[in-house]
Amino acid sequence: MSSHFFDGSSAKRYEITPEVWQEGISFSTERGDLAWRYEDLIRLWDYRPSDHLAFTHRKHQDSRLIIEEPELVKAIGQHAPDLLNRKKEGLRAARVAGVLAVGVITVVAAIYFLVPPITDTLARIVPWSFEVEERPELAALEKFLGKRCTAGRPNEILKSLTDQLLSVSDFPHPILIDVLDNKMSNAFALPGGRIVVMRGLIRNARSPNELSAVLAHEIGHVVNRDLTERWMRNSAIGAIATLLFGTGPTSLGDTLFQNSLSLSFSRSDEEAADRYSVHLLNQLDLDPSGGAAFFERLSRSGGLGETLPDYLNTHPESEGRADYFRERGTGTKQALSPADWLILKQICVKSS
Ligand SMILES: [Zn+2]
Incomplete structure (x- = not known):
């Protein structure tokens, strides 16, 4: 019965007389x-006979230290009971894992709840020129969403409708509005005051005020700086995730945080944009039932099943929003004359 040691670089067996401290x-x-410290030892539990202790070292994992003398085994057990009792070691590992999990959850929750209010505040003081620099070119959008509809007179009418809404807002910067030839019933705001409307939204709208309510909602996102906020929030969360977990933008940072946040505005952003929409409609004395009708159709269709942000996947509670437009709206007029509305509906029909 003798303790021995393998250094891991040769097959030589060193007979040793260990001292236990x-x-x-x-x-x-x-x-x-x-001299191997207990905290650096890794017990090799499968070693037999099990009343002999086999260890390797955390930093030299090819080496083996075998202790066979019962009195040494006992002494080690007194100084480092975890090395003799596998259950205890397991418990310790479970405790460490538990503490880690709680830590991670705490950090994630902190990011989730603390970052948005901070970025929300910051976004409002970021200069508008910063956002304009981030404004996507229309050509880039045309590539995957469809060509811009260029018919002259309909575009003038759409522009004047937008200007009408802007005239009662206190937003001092221009907003660009374009229609893309796409059958989706959708519209969304992009950084730098670019609003894109799909042909499907105009075609399916039953009244000018339905379109006006959606446009005013998108203007609300622009005015509230929701685009900057969303961008800052995602950057901050991505950066924190990378810092914490050391992952690039394609792995954990992405799946854990970005996916849940990046495409959608928060629910409070949506509610604020709705309030803004009703506010603009009221200022212009526009009948809000168009907005209500739009959300009612949206709720019946289950969100239309498309995949782009804004009117499609971020508005699950459309029915409540219809009520909001109906209850808070006070106006009575239509935004466009029936004649102009008919012309606007032809915006994607090519003039021969
Ligand atoms: Zn929205």
């Missing part, structure tokens, strides 16, 4: 003296 085990080989 409060902090660890020391022993000598022909190649020198070694």
Whole structure:
């Protein structure tokens, strides 16, 4: 019965006479003296017979230290009971894992709840020129959403409708509005005051005020700086995730945070944009039932099943929003004359 040691770089078996201390085990080989601290030891539990202790070292995992003398085994057990009792070691690991999990959840919750209010405040003081620099070119959108509808007179009418809405807002910067030839019934705001409307939204709208309510909602996102806020929030969360988990934008940072946040505005952003929409409609004395009708159709169709942000996947509670337009709206007029509305509906029909 004798303790022995393998250095991991040769097959040589060193016979040793270990000494057991409060902090660890020391022993000598022909190649020198070694002192292994208990905290650096990894017990090899599968080693047999099980009343012998086999260890490797955290930093030299090819080496093996085998302790066979019962009195040494007992002494090690007194100084480092975890090395003799596998259950305890398991418990310790579970405790560490538990503490880690709570830590991660706390951090994630903190990011989730603390970052948005901070970025929300910051977004409002970021200069508008910053957002304009981030404004996507229409050509880039045309590539995957459809060509811009260029018919002259309908575009003039759409522009004047937008200007009408802007005239009662206190937003001092121009807003660009374009229609793309796409059958989706959708519209969305992009950084720098670009609003894109799909042909499907205009075609399916039953009244000019339905379109006006949606446009005013999108103007609300622009005025509230929701685009900057969303961008800052995603950047901040991505940066924190990378810092915490050391992952690039394609892995954990992405899946854990970005996907849940990046495409959609928050619910409070949506509610604020609705309030803004009703506010503009009221200022212009426009009948809000168009907005209500739009949300009612949206709720019946289950969100239309398309995949772009804004009117499609971020508005699950459309029915409540219809009520909001109906209850808070006070106006009575239509935004466009029936004649102009008919012309606007032809916006994507090519003039021959
Ligand atoms: Zn929205």
